[in-house]
Amino acid sequence: MNLGKDTQREKTKVFTIGIDGGTFDIILPLVERGELPNFERMINQGVWGKLESTVPPFSGPAWASFQTGKAPSSHGVFDFVNKKQNSYETYYVNSTHIRGTRFWDVLGDNGLKVGIINVMVTYPPRPVNGFLLTGGLTPPGRSFAYPESLAQEIIKIFGDYRIWGVGGISLTEGSEEKFINAYFANERRRMDMAKYLMRTRKWDFFMVMLEGAVSLGG
Numbered sequence: 001m002n003l004g005k006d007t008q009r010e011k012t013k014v015f016t017i018g019i020d021g022g023t024f025d026i027i028l029p030l031v032e033r034g035e036l037p038n039f040e041r042m043i044n045q046g047v048w049g050k051l052e053s054t055v056p057p058f059s060g061p062a063w064a065s066f067q068t069g070k071a072p073s074s075h076g077v078f079d080f081v082n083k084k085q086n087s088y089e090t091y092y093v094n095s096t097h098i099r100g101t102r103f104w105d106v107l108g109d110n111g112l113k114v115g116i117i118n119v120m121v122t123y124p125p126r127p128v129n130g131f132l133l134t135g136g137l138t139p140p141g142r143s144f145a146y147p148e149s150l151a152q153e154i155i156k157i158f159g160d161y162r163i164w165g166v167g168g169i170s171l172t173e174g175s176e177e178k179f180i181n182a183y184f185a186n187e188r189r190r191m192d193m194a195k196y197l198m199r200t201r202k203w204d205f206f207m208v209m210l211e212g213a214v215s216l217g218g
Contacts, residue, residue: 012204014204015198015206016208017208017209018066018119018209018210019210020063020136020209020210021059022210031043054071054072058079058080059080060077060078060079060120060137061075061077061078061079063119063120063121063135063209066119067102067104067119067122068099068100069100069103070100074099074100075099075100076099077097080092080093080137082097095122095124095125096124097121104116104128104207108128109129112204112205113129113202113203113204113205114128114130114132114204114206114207115130115197115198115203115205115207116128116132117135117190117193117194118134118136118163118209118210118211119135119207119209120136121135122134122135123135123137123139124142125146125148126146130201131145131146131147131150131197131201133145133150133154133161133193134163135163136211145161157196158192159189162189163211187210187211191208
């Protein structure tokens with residue numbers, strides 16, 4: 001797809017924050033309580049509306065639909081895991097299982113630089129015109145960055161790259177505060193990574209996904 005010379009000339013930057021599970025039944029009450037002033041300003045000064053998710057509304061297929069604009073029946077991802085043919089054995093889905101062109105590839109093919117951080121079902125990292133840090137379903141200890149050299153830079157500056165950053169803490173009675181503090185610490189570190197890459201890399205489209213709706217309160 002060719003976006004046209006005018007679009008390439010203008011080079012308008014777009015920054016997107018994805019919030020997994022951040023539906024308006026969570027956002028609007030927090031806005032009404034005055035806890036989300038930035039969301040309140042965007043709602044009042046912009047355009048917003050409720051969108052239907054995938055059926056069923058699981059994060060894996062939903063973010064695959066976000067990437068491709070296709071329904072699960074077309075892109076092929078229906079859950080976090082698939083069953084092997086003629087077997088009860090399961091395996092985790094990954095980026096190679098998604099059928100369809102990701103919208104940031106369309107941008108890259110038209111000369112626009114992209115930066116993608118933590119979007120689900122992006123492992124293993126596939127080449128982009130820019131950089132990518134993988135999101136949910138990335139196995140521990142595996143390559144999480146494109147280009148691969150970016151991984152060492154991230155680890156040197158920010159330490160280990162954690163997808164689910166609660167350090168083995170279970171959300172059980174009595175551990176709630178410890179769990180939430182660890183969770184927020186990892187989300188803040190992720191945003192620090194995003195700010196660092198925004199400053200040090202060229203980009204036209206930049207996206208970071210936060211792991212859950214609980215992030216809205218941080």
